[in-house]
Amino acid sequence: MSKVAFIGLGVMGEPMARNLLKGGHIVRAFDVRPEALESIKKDNAIAADSPAGAANDAEFIFTMLPSGKEVYQAAFGDEGFAQSMSEKTLLIDTSTILPADTDEIAGKLATTKRRMIDAPVGRLARNAVEGTLLFMVGGSESDLEHARPLLDLLGDKIVHCGSVGMGSRMKIVNNYQSTSLNVLTAETLTLAEASGLDVNLAIEVMRETTAGRGHMNATYPDQVLSGNIKPGFMIDLAHKDLGLALETMAKHHTPAFLGAAARQSYSIAQSSGQGRNDWTAIYLTLRKIAGLEPSK
Ligand code: NAD
Numbered sequence: 001m002s003k004v005a006f007i008g009l010g011v012m013g014e015p016m017a018r019n020l021l022k023g024g025h026i027v028r029a030f031d032v033r034p035e036a037l038e039s040i041k042k043d044n045a046i047a048a049d050s051p052a053g054a055a056n057d058a059e060f061i062f063t064m065l066p067s068g069k070e071v072y073q074a075a076f077g078d079e080g081f082a083q084s085m086s087e088k089t090l091l092i093d094t095s096t097i098l099p100a101d102t103d104e105i106a107g108k109l110a111t112t113k114r115r116m117i118d119a120p121v122g123r124l125a126r127n128a129v130e131g132t133l134l135f136m137v138g139g140s141e142s143d144l145e146h147a148r149p150l151l152d153l154l155g156d157k158i159v160h161c162g163s164v165g166m167g168s169r170m171k172i173v174n175n176y177q178s179t180s181l182n183v184l185t186a187e188t189l190t191l192a193e194a195s196g197l198d199v200n201l202a203i204e205v206m207r208e209t210t211a212g213r214g215h216m217n218a219t220y221p222d223q224v225l226s227g228n229i230k231p232g233f234m235i236d237l238a239h240k241d242l243g244l245a246l247e248t249m250a251k252h253h254t255p256a257f258l259g260a261a262a263r264q265s266y267s268i269a270q271s272s273g274q275g276r277n278d279w280t281a282i283y284l285t286l287r288k289i290a291g292l293e294p295s296k
Contacts, residue, residue, distance in 0.1 A: 001025055004150070005054035005061040005081060006045070007074050008095070009036040012121065013064030015128040016094070016154050018043050020062075023153040030054040030074075050079035055089070060150060063093045068101025075105060082109065091116035092147055094135070096175065102138070102168040117143050118164060119151065120171035132156045136174070138167035184258045191245070194252035215280065224280035231278045238279040239266040 001024050006017040009031040017040055021027050027045040030053065031037055037047040048054035051074040055061050061081055065071050071093055075082045085091070091109065093102065093116060102118045109116055117139030127133045133155035137144050144160055151158050161170040188211070192202035206212035210219060223232060242263045249256045269275070269285040277284075288294075 002059045002150070003028070003057055005030070005048070005051075005056075005058040005084075006040075006064070007031070007051050007054055007062065007081065008064040008066075008070070009033075009040055010064065010066075011125050012094075012128045013062075014040060015125075016062070016064060016133075017045060019128075019131045019153050020150060021045060023150070025150070028054045028056075028058065051075070051077075051081040052079040052084045055081035055084035058084070058089060060147065061085070061089060061091045063091065063095055065095045067095070068097035068105070071095055071097055072101065072105060076108065082114065085109070085114045087113050087115075089114065090143055090146055092119050092150070093117070094119050094121055096120045096171050097168060099165050099168040099172060102165045106164045115139075115143055116164060117147060118167035119147070120167055121155065122171070122174055128154070135159065136161050136167040136170040138162055138164045138169070140164075180258065187249075187255055187258060190254045191249055191252065191256075194254045195248070219278075219280050220283070223278045224283050229274075229277040229281040229284070231276060233279050234276050235266055235269050235279050235281060236275040238282075239263065239270060239275075242266060 003026045004020055006013065006020065006027050006029045009017060009029055013031075014036065017027050017029055021043050027040075028048050029037060029040050029045045030048045030051050041047050063071050063074060065074060074080060075091075081091075091114070093105070106116050106118070117137055119135045119137045121128070122134035122136065123132065131154055134157040135151050135155050137158060137160050140163070141160070144158075148158065159170070161167050188206075189199050189202065192199055203212070219232070223229065242259060246256055246259055246263060249259065265282055265285070269282050272285055272288075274281050274285060
């Protein structure tokens with residue numbers, strides 16, 4: 001049984017704190033919203049009146065706050081928890097924040113030998129309730145092992161991404177894909193509806209194709225990531241098919257913000273001589289634009 005401070009009892013933090021309590025830990029909680037503290041007190045958490053008060057004597061400090069600004073404030077602001085930390089305390093920041101903010105907070109703590117791991121979470125609010133979150137952890141092996149029994153109460157998958165800051169970096173990468181795909185999904189289903197299709201039927205079809213299975217499942221591992229750009233489906237054809245969709249969308253006046261940008265990417269790949277390569281070779285074009293070393 002450990003003494004745990006939990007700071008930030010919102011949609012994600014409240015059920016996470018509750019799962020730590022269920023796991024038998026002593027939780028001292030802080031949130032700027034008094035009603036959040038009242039709610040978690042019903043589960044036998046102790047309400048603190050500041051981050052420093054919550055962290056007093058704690059072995060672990062969890063933060064689940066909106067952004068880097070709030071994490072920094074909770075750590076180093078008036079009555080911040082940093083002043084209650086000793087060399088034995090481990091900060092586990094589960095918030096989604098800018099990697100540069102993680103680096104700054106970790107760097108500032110390290111000047112006085114105080115330790116942290118960044119452990120942002122993947123998945124949804126219901127997974128926080130069920131204790132089935134995915135943690136992307138940046139930090140030392142030993143700090144992760146120290147935190148693991150607590151993380152196991154909150155999630156069912158823990159991925160060690162590297163040193164401090166790499167969890168935040170992984171989370172940003174993950175969210176780029178999930179937040180952009182959300183818009184692409186909305187564009188796609190709007191087109192389905194405007195075309196007179198049943199949206200649920202469209203989903204049923206696309207769940208069985210690359211559209212719904214996703215390129216990370218269906219194409220990239222066997223093609224471009226294995227150095228195989230012999231066409232399963234060539235860039236020229238992807239360019240043509242996306243053009244057919246855009247023409248149809250123009251007729252229906254449905255938005256194609258991401259689709260239009262994607263077509264330009266295919267055009268650039270074609271003009272750099274990739275037209276007859278597999279469509280996943282678009283990755284090589286984008287890597288080149290980014291100035292990354294050619295892949296082996
Ligand atoms: P939320 O707004 O519901 O919760 C944030 C909590 O922090 C609130 O209770 C708020 O009162 C409290 N707070 C704000 N400033 C504070 C401060 N200075 N000191 C103490 N408490 C303070 O947000 P959420 O949905 O729980 O998300 C928290 C983090 O988790 C975010 O970084 C978010 O991007 C990330 N995240 C959310 C989800 C999700 O599905 N909601 C999923 C994965 C990751």
